[in-house]
Amino acid sequence: MGFLKKIFGQTSEEEVTMTKLNIGIILGSTREGRVSPQVGAWVKEIADKRGDANYEIVDISDYQLPFLGTTDGSEPGIAAWNQKLNELDGFVFIVQEYNHSITGALKNALDFAREAWNNKAAGIVSYGSTGGARAAEHLRGIMGELLIADVRVHPTLSLFTDFENGAFKPQALHLDNVNAMLDQVNAWSGALKTLR
Secondary structure, eight states: HHHHHEEEEEOOOHHHHSSSSSEEEOOOOOOOTTTTHHHHHHHHHHHHHHHHEEEEEEEGGGGOOOTSSSSSSHHHHHHHHHHHHHHHHHEEEEEEETBBBBOHHHHHHHTTTTTTTEEEEEEEEEETTTTTTHHHHHHHHHHHHEEEEOSOOOEEEETTEETTTEEEEHHHHHHHHHHHHHHHHHHHHHHHHHHH
């Protein structure tokens, strides 16, 4: 039946959903009082309106990953983390700058997987006093080693103009950049899927 539907150009909503890419919006902080959930929810709201992929928030704090090399690696969160990454075709990293770099929690999460990252695309949405640009540059180097293709468009959010008393209040000008970044993530994720 599915074959006939393809011939005649008819597909069910379920079939269309199955063919969409799965993009994870990865929250890169685990600290108490973090704002990455607010930023991630904002990106997901923009992304969901597009209807071009299946977007989901992936919170590294949910996996309770130990520090790499400090245990025997049998914790269930490690396997669950790798399984989640294997289900995804691409990523959007929500990155906050700490001491000119990414958080230790994000670096640890990146290191707890290898092949699950390979031949996938990623975009970055960063924030900090300089828009998180230095953290994003460090992340790009790590992604290169993990065979993640990072896209060019990079929305940067300023602690001075996009946050107010700890609450995230993004300027409207960022909407175009987020959509352009998602365009690139989807295009590259689709192309790279053919390599896996």
